[in-house]
Amino acid sequence: MSTRRRIVQACLAAIPVAIVVGSPVAAQAQAKLKVAAVYTVPYEQQWVSRIHNALKAAEARGEIEYKSSENVANADYERVMREYATGGAQLMFGEVFGVEAAARKVAKDFPKMAIVAGSSGKIQAPNFSVFDNYIQEPAYLTGMIAGGMTKTGKIGMVGGFPIPEVNRLMHAFMAGARETNPKVEFTVTFINSWFDPPKAKEATFAMIDKGADVLYAERFGVSDAAKEKGKLAIGNVINTQDKYPDTVVASALWHMEPSVDRAIKAVKDGSYKAEDYGPYSMMKYKGSSLAPLGTFEKKVPADLVAKVKAREADILAGKFTVKVDDSQPKSTAK
Structure with missing residues (x-):
């Protein structure tokens, strides 16, 4: 009897384990x-x-x-x-x-x-x-806003390195600014660093001294300088308006979720292969967008907002294509 009892007890003890191992929770953990x-x-x-x-x-x-x-x-x-x-x-x-x-x-x-x-x-x-950060479409739209907001007609642009990922966004921004202000002039500077806020800030001060009243903040530090001098800034990749509510007018936002989620799914279902994920950063895939105007909603002229919204609709409908120019942008200010 003792032997049979031990066998029954062993079987009963194994049942919960079998249930746990085979449960959806365990399957999810294993996946x-x-x-x-x-x-x-x-x-x-x-x-x-x-x-x-x-x-x-x-x-x-x-x-x-x-x-x-x-x-x-x-x-x-x-x-x-x-x-x-x-x-x-x-x-x-x-x-x-x-x-x-x-x-x-x-x-x-x-x-x-x-x-x-x-x-x-x-x-x-x-x-x-x-x-790649193919967010040239919202960058173009922020350029339109910058061109319409500058009072001096001079825009300063501070970038990290003159590589395609930076160059294409700057060119798109410049093209957008020219659409709303054909006579706008640009001063372009690269600080040769991906993360040096003090250096970016110093470069921005120099542009402001030369008359720039709207600054393109491709790097951290630019918006700080613009805030100190009472000028406007345009954000890039992320929305920092909550930190600079009276400075950052608009931003071109990058959303990596479409690319990341696509890769995760592909690896999980066994369909992964080497491919170019760049296009999934474009607006039609929700990989990029123009940030809400937020604190500047009533400060940006209504006619300018209407132009930007119309151009945004054209981009999403495939009626307007923002040119991709990876060459190094040059200053046009005299």
Whole structure:
């Protein structure tokens, strides 16, 4: 009897375990995708924040297990990528500008790991996808607003480096400004850094001294200078109007959710392949948008708002295409 009792007790003890293992909750836990990201700048930097926030949102939904590293030096980038790869990462994100060769080498060594990288280069089969900030459409719209808001006819523009990802947005912005103000002049400066607010601020002060009353804030620090001098600023990639309610008129916003969610789904259902994710940053895919005017809703002239809304509708309807110009923009101010 004692032997039979032990057998029955053992069977009963195994039942709850079987139920837990086979439950939807356990299946969901097992289905969590291991995602990693390697960033060369702080999480709060404009570009990286878009990727990081989209991945954090997927993590909050319970879809992925997310690990990341910020402020990784270029010399350490490959090593950190390999650590995540050998640690079981199934999908990896990051910006590989400056470490392109190293990142592609890792991709070759780990062909079963999906990599979606911010890059100006081409895809690399079977696993190296690329993306870019194709937000030139809302950048054009913010340019229209800037052209209509400047009183001096002079706009200052401060960028990080003159690479395609920056150049195309500046050119789009300039084209939009010329639509509403054909005589507008631009002063363009690059600070040769992705994160140096004091340097960007200094460059902005110099532009203001030369008459610029609207500043294009491609980098952090520009809006601070504009605020101090009582000038206007146009934001880029993220909306900072809550921090500068009397300074930032409008912003071209980048939303990485469409790209991030597409990659996660593809890896999960086994359909992932190397592709260009750049187009998913465009307005028709909800990868970018013009931020609400917010505190400037009643300060921007109604006729200017009407022009911008009409142009936005044309872009979404496919009736108007914003030209992509990756060449380095030049100053036009005399």
